[in-house]
Amino acid sequence: MFEVQRLGMVAYQPTWDEQKNIVRSVDEGKIADQLLLLEHPHTVTMGRGSHLSNLLLSTQDYKAKGINVVEIDRGGDVTYHGPGQLVGYPIFYLGDQKHDAHSYLRDIEEALILALSSFGISGERMEKHTGVWVNEEKVAAIGVKFHKARNKKGYITSHGFALNVNTDLRYFSTIVPCGILEYGVTSMSRILGKKVDMDMVMNEVEMAMREIFT
Amino acid sequence: MxxxxxxxxxxxxxxxxxxxxxxxxxxxxxxxxxxxxxxxxxxxxxxxxxxxxxxxxxxxxxxxxxxxxxxxxxxxxxxxxxxxQAVESDKPISKTQERNEADTSMKHRYSPAVLRLAQENQIDLTKLSGSGKGGRITRKDVLHAVENKSAVSIPAKNVTAPVEKRKVKETPPLEILVEDKIVPVSSIRRTIAERMVKSKTEIPHAWTMMEADVSGLVALRNKYKNDFAANGIPLTFMPFFIKATVDTLREFPYVNSVWAEDKIVLKKDINISVAIAANDALYVPVIHQADEKNIFGIARSLQHLIHKTRNGNLGIADTQGGTFTVNNTGSFGSIASQPIINQPQVAILSFESIVKKPVVIDDMIAIRNRMNLCLSLDHRVLDGLTAGQFLARVKERLESYQVDTAL
CATH class of the missing domain: 2.40.50.100 (RNA polymerase II/Efflux pump adaptor protein, barrel-sandwich hybrid domain)
Known part of the structure; x- marks a missing residue:
């Protein structure tokens, strides 16, 4: 069973540091698995698989627009975080399971698809493109890191998913999200044509995560 | 060291x-x-x-x-x-799921992924007990049911067949009673109707059927079914049928051709149209360059197309460029059918139900899995001989599958 922390709006860098602390505590068995639910201010993150060409503005331009650019250690290419986007960081100990990275991704997708279904949205997977899609537009991005547990067998996860709830999608035009040119991004509010209550989304996501991961 | x-x-x-x-x-x-x-x-x-x-x-x-x-x-x-020390190779341990017998409030809330999975594998969700919260049926429950399928599978029933009823020459004025229900013709239904009439009136359809012994194939498919399911891909017989068809088409270019009035175009690419029924309409999306794919690749493409079809997400590119059509009429229990050719293609092949039958082998009676292959051909392009040779080779390929065939 994991515990949920709802952190509200928090800056990227301190949250990332906090994730690393939690990974350590989970590894040492001091605390239970944690699921962090939060929002970030405008931030562009570059995963390990990033190509600089997928950043469409110069560093100065991003700064001028009030967007932080951070280079980080998750898998995947460039992505954008910002207000109205629900970010989830599951810090889970994947102990005795075979460290099958991809089945973990599929499980996160499944949880998000389940949560979206509560709002009448049919999320889908797209072959070769991790994430959750609605009509060939990405509504949720996923990128994770598997930390080798120091004190036991297996892995501990960090980073996670970003679900566009009421995200201002114009910010995505400053990057090539995940390096994928041919498909667009969307949000729950765009699909439903109205603003969506973030607390309700957090409730559904939490429930769906519990269903898939416990 | x-x-x-x-x-x-x-x-x-x-x-x-x-x-x-x-x-x-x-x-x-x-x-x-x-x-x-x-x-x-x-x-x-x-x-x-x-x-x-x-x-x-x-x-x-x-x-x-x-x-x-x-x-x-x-x-x-x-x-x-x-x-x-050997390299660790820890087996995945399936998480034991907590079962909540009393609370079944969520039993009938299905996620889209669960619905799709059930549909593809013809699993009757109402017969499953859910291990999720409030008795909700999870993907794992369905996958589990697929493995133990017979108990919960949906009996084959009224799926739209691609065979249009023949029109009577002079229709007497239609009598509509008050009790009769009137359904407007949707645009997709109208398109299907027009294409069927055009094909049936323009093409001189000829028909031939052969029976194949697929006992080896049945064993082979059962052997790999769970491996594929573990990768999230249902392994039906369809990928094998398509593979056998594609390999044979390469030997018979005229069967993979197009009639263009003053010429016959032998198509270089082998793009397989697959008849998929969804929401009361029939779609024939295409697996492009099917000759470059193995069984796994075909199974994946098929799953992808079925998803798209059932969710109404087929793009134009998905439905264009087909050079030959296959039809899995057996999936709804048919043992013989006369499919209508998908123009401008020149032939269509139906794979019928696999049925256990007594057959005579070396003067002994054996119980074998048999299946009919039904081919409709455009007699302007193909003659009985070519069509027969083609069908015989498909049959041969299907019969060559054995339980130890490498995929």
């Missing part, structure tokens, strides 16, 4: 990984289970631990380089006795 460290297998379906960062340099001391590098596969960045105490040696795979599973990524200096 020096040992080779190889790219580990990071998941069942993962064949390669990209070195995202080296955490140790040559000469660094490394403890057992200490991460030596990070490897990226898709959206996961994984720390790779050393299995030994020792010292880092030469690095052979550079950061950014993509390396196949099993290839050497670096060398390590270790004390000789430590090497005897």
């Amino acid at each position: 020096t040992i080779d460290i190889v790219m580990p297998q990071l998941g069942e379906s993962v064949t390669e990984g990209t070195i995202s960062r080296w955490l140790k340099k040559p000469g660094d001391e490394v403890e057992e289970y200490e991460p030596i590098c990070e490897v990226e596969t898709d959206k996961v960045n994984t720390e790779i631990p050393s299995l030994y105490n020792g010292k880092m040696g030469e690095i052979l795979a550079q950061e950014g380089q993509t390396v196949a599973v099993g290839e050497i990524i670096c060398k390590m200096e270790v004390e000789s006795e430590t090497v005897s």
Whole structure:
């Protein structure tokens, strides 16, 4: 069973540091698995698989627009975080399971698809493109890191998913999200044509995560 | 002594990984289970631990380089006795799910993924008990049911068949009673109707049927079914039918051709149209360049097209360019059908139900799995001989599958 922390709006860098602390505590068995639910201010993150060409503005331009650019250690290419986007960081100990990275991704997708279904949205997977899609537009991005547990067998996860709830999608035009040119991004509010209550989304996501991961 | 460290297998379906960062340099001391590098596969960045105490040696795979599973990524200096430890190969342990017998409030809330999975495998969700919260049926429940299928499968029933009823010459004025229900013709239904009439009136259809012994294929499919399901891909017979058809089409270019009035165009690509019924309409999306795919590739493409069809997401490209059509009429219990050719193609092949039958082999009576293959052909392009030879080769290929055939 994991515990949920709802952190509200928090800056990227301190949250990332906090994730690393939690990974350590989970590894040492001091605390239970944690699921962090939060929002970030405008931030562009570059995963390990990033190509600089997928950043469409110069560093100065991003700064001028009030967007932080951070280079980080998750898998995947460039992505954008910002207000109205629900970010989830599951810090889970994947102990005795075979460290099958991809089945973990599929499980996160499944949880998000389940949560979206509560709002009448049919999320889908797209072959070769991790994430959750609605009509060939990405509504949720996923990128994770598997930390080798120091004190036991297996892995501990960090980073996670970003679900566009009421995200201002114009910010995505400053990057090539995940390096994928041919498909667009969307949000729950765009699909439903109205603003969506973030607390309700957090409730559904939490429930769906519990269903898939416990 | 020096040992080779190889790219580990990071998941069942993962064949390669990209070195995202080296955490140790040559000469660094490394403890057992200490991460030596990070490897990226898709959206996961994984720390790779050393299995030994020792010292880092030469690095052979550079950061950014993509390396196949099993290839050497670096060398390590270790004390000789430590090497005897075998590489861990822990089996995945399925999480035991808490079952909540009393609370079934969520039993009838299905996620789209669950619905799709059930549909594809013809699982009757109402007969499952859910292990999720409030009795909700999860994907794992359905996958589990697929493995023990017979108990909960939906009996084959009224799926729209691609066979249009023939029109009577002079229709008497239609009598409509008050009790009769009137359904407006949807645009997709109208398109289907027009295309069927055009094909049936323009093409001189000829028809031929052969019976194949697919006992070996049945055994082979049952053997691999669970492996495929574990990768999220339902393995039906369809990929095998398509593979046999595609391999045979390469030998018979005229069957993979188009009638263009003053010429016959033998198509270079083999693009297989697949008849898929969904929401009371029939779609024939296309597996392009099907001759470049193996069974797994065909199964994946098929699953993808079925998803798109059932969700109404087929793009124009998905439905264009077909050069030959296959039809899995057996899936709804048919044992013979006369399919209508999908213009401008020149033939269509139906695979009928697999039925256990007594057959005579070497003067003994055996129980074998038999299946009819029904071919409709455009007699302007094809004659009985070519069509017969073609069908006989498809049959031969299906019969050559045995339980030990490598996929």
